[in-house]
Amino acid sequence: MRRIGFFKLSLIVLAIYLFLCLPSDAGLLFLSGGDKAPKFKFExxxxxxxxxxxxxxxxxxxxxxxxxxxxxxxxxxxxxxxxxxxxxxxxxxxxxxxxxxxxxxxxxxDYWERNEESLYFLSPTRGRVKLHMLGLGRSPATPVDKDGINHGITAEIIVVTSKEELEQLGAAGELKGRVVLYNKPFEAYSTDVIYRSMGATWAQEHGAVAVLVRSVAPLSLQTAHTGNAYPASIPAASISIEDAQLLARVLNRHQQDPKQFPDWPKVHLTMNAQTTLNSKKSxxxxxxxxxxxxxxxxxxxxxxxxxxxxxxxxxxxxxxxxxxxxxxxxxxxxxxxxxxxxxxxxxxxxxxxxxxxxxxxxxxxxxxxxxxxxxxxxxxxxxxxxxxxxxxxxxxxxxxxxxxxxxxxxxxxxxxxxxxxxxxxxxxxxxxxxxxxxxxxxxxxxxxxxxxxxxxxxxxxxxxxxxxxxxxxxxxxxxxxxxxxxxxxxxxxxxxxxxxxxxxxxxxxxxxxxxxxxxxxxxxxxxxxxxxxxxxxxxxxxxxxxx
Ligand SMILES: [Zn+2]
CATH class of the missing domain: 3.40.630.10 (Zn peptidases)
Known part of the structure; x- marks a missing residue:
């Protein structure tokens, strides 16, 4: 008689135990046997x-x-x-x-309303160039003056491609009074979306006045991708990938050769978004x-x-x-x-x-x-x-x-x-x-x-x-x-x-x-x-x- 090895025996005992543990009408059976046999059989x-x-x-x-x-x-x-x-x-x-x-x-x-909004690149060569933007959900408006008038924000831009870069430039005082553009190329939604949700919160710590976030997408065809932003005190908007690349190129040209390109690129952002907390029923x-x-x-x-x-x-x-x-x-x-x-x-x-x-x-x-x-x-x-x-x-x-x-x-x-x-x-x-x-x-x-x-x-x-x-x-x-x-x-x-x-x-x-x-x-x-x-x-x- 062939002897069954201890290991094999344990497997058989385990299989019987598992089988008995299941309710009798479980909708499946465990089958032992060769590799080809299905492990589960359905009613x-x-x-x-x-x-x-x-x-x-x-x-x-x-x-x-x-x-x-x-x-x-x-x-x-x-x-x-x-x-x-x-x-x-x-x-x-x-x-x-x-x-x-x-x-x-x-x-x-909560009810967040977009209302009127716009973003212009104040190009030294072309004048005001309308950019493709969408304010981010729960973003505040651009600030109003003492008479309640919203003139928008005009400021220089500064471009970062990672949080590390943001922290470095922030520590060097480079973000103060500027609009931060997160120009992170798309790798995966799950890893990139944090720039949209947390970008404004991170940048406000360093004195930035607003943030623009490159659309979280592999391709945007001049279409901005909105989304939720963790509420911060500075406004936040998404812009198309093409417009993010435009602003990054112009800034880079200035930084590489300030003699030939003396103007630091600026944008004009206006947002009239409003949030009213716990104000609606759905x-x-x-x-x-x-x-x-x-x-x-x-x-x-x-x-x-x-x-x-x-x-x-x-x-x-x-x-x-x-x-x-x-x-x-x-x-x-x-x-x-x-x-x-x-x-x-x-x-x-x-x-x-x-x-x-x-x-x-x-x-x-x-x-x-x-x-x-x-x-x-x-x-x-x-x-x-x-x-x-x-x-x-x-x-x-x-x-x-x-x-x-x-x-x-x-x-x-x-x-x-x-x-x-x-x-x-x-x-x-x-x-x-x-x-x-x-x-x-x-x-x-x-x-x-x-x-x-x-x-x-x-x-x-x-x-x-x-x-x-x-x-x-x-x-x-x-x-x-x-x-x-x-x-x-x-x-x-x-x-x-x-x-x-x-x-x-x-x-x-x-x-x-x-x-x-x-x-x-x-x-x-x-x-x-x-x-x-x-x-x-x-x-x-x-x-x-x-x-
Ligand atoms: Zn969804």
């Missing part, structure tokens, strides 16, 4: 329901049509504006028309489908319904909200609702401080009878679907029933979406990447709820081999491994299709600009994304596992 009814969800999502362009109607009718949805509240009322009416249950939650919000929208077996366990899926006051807020984040709404609508059309309750939430006031997400989490604390098991947000734009980003929850990582939910979702993505060709490209929507925490669900993630973000494929990827962004990114290895793996599968099929990348740069062509309109994406992309979001939400709501 038969998963496939049938997923096919229905996808077919239902692809059958009409209702999501795109509704979003177009709403944004064409009401425009963008700055928090505190009438347009936002009218849009919310419009959505509630349509959700009721779908026969779905809908409620709202009041959120008290609402989160909650669309709910009760679970058939575990109604006290909630899977939340959503986006934020407010936007900036430019463009139409279609991609940030109207589309995210609307595919979440469609997810619940499609789930409600199945023969039976999923085991867990699914809630589509449209959070308000994400852009200027994420109050909606905080209010939602505070209104729905974990109790003995009800809790969130999975929070899923879409706020990366909606293009061709790529997959999800995922952060496991506390219950799956700790305690007696530890469960590798990341592996489970990876297997589910490959199984249900990995070989489909009808969602934009081969395997669209099937990939699982790390880091699922998003702005609106962050308060839930902090409490230990498993968190995921819908991730589209990049419509304009930076070149993989040359971009400093991809070289520096932490997860580049896992992402490229994943891609290589799928490309291998791909070879025999539609080998012509170029490999896709998760969105990192293309979304930021549109983000917080006048170009955030229905023109940024197609009806097919919205259909495919709604289908993929419905599939992932179904997996989260139907699988009786801890995520």
């Amino acid at each position: 038969h009814h998963f496939q049938e329901n997923i096919d229905k969800l996808i077919a239902g999502s692809l059958e009409s362009s209702i999501v795109w049509d509704r979003l177009a109607e709403m944004t064409d009718t009401f425009g963008n949805r700055l928090v505190g504006s009438d347009a936002l509240e009218k849009s919310i009322d419009w959505i509630i009416g349509k959700v009721k028309g779908d026969g779905l249950s809908v409620t709202t939650e009041e959120v008290v919000v 609402r989160n929208i909650v669309v709910e489908l009760k679970g058939r077996e575990l109604p006290e366990e909630v899977v939340v899926v959503g986006g934020h319904i407010d936007s900036w006051d430019v463009g139409s807020g279609a991609i940030d984040d109207g589309a995210g909200c609307f595919i979440a709404w469609e997810t619940v609508r499609q789930l409600s059309r199945l023969d039976k609702p999923p085991r867990r309750t699914v809630r589509a939430v449209f959070w308000t006031s994400e852009e200027n401080g994420a109050a909606g997400g905080r209010v939602y989490a505070a209104n729905h604390p974990e109790t003995n009878t009800t809790r969130h098991v999975f929070a899923f947000e879409s706020d990366y734009g909606v293009f061709d679907p790529y997959g999800i980003n995922f952060t496991p929850g506390r219950r799956a990582q700790e305690g007696p029933h530890r469960f590798n939910s990341y592996e489970y979702l990876t297997a589910a993505g490959e199984h249900f979406l990995g070989s489909r060709k009808d969602l934009g490209y081969y395997g669209a929507g099937s990939f699982v990447l790390p880091n699922g925490i998003g702005a609106d669900i962050a308060p839930l993630c902090k409490q230990g709820v498993a968190c995921a973000q819908f991730r589209p494929a990049d419509p304009f990827p930076l070149p993989y081999s040359t971009s400093p962004y991809y070289i520096k990114k932490n997860d580049v290895k896992s992402e490229s491994r994943e891609l290589g793996h799928r490309r291998h599968h791909h070879d025999g099929e539609d080998a012509q299709d170029p490999p896709r990348r998760p969105v990192d740069s293309g979304y930021f062509y549109y983000h917080h600009t006048e170009a955030d309109t229905m023109g940024a994406f197609t009806p097919d992309q919205v259909k495919n994304s709604a289908a993929v979001m419905a599939v992932w939400t179904f997996i989260a709501a139907e699988s009786r596992v801890e995520f």
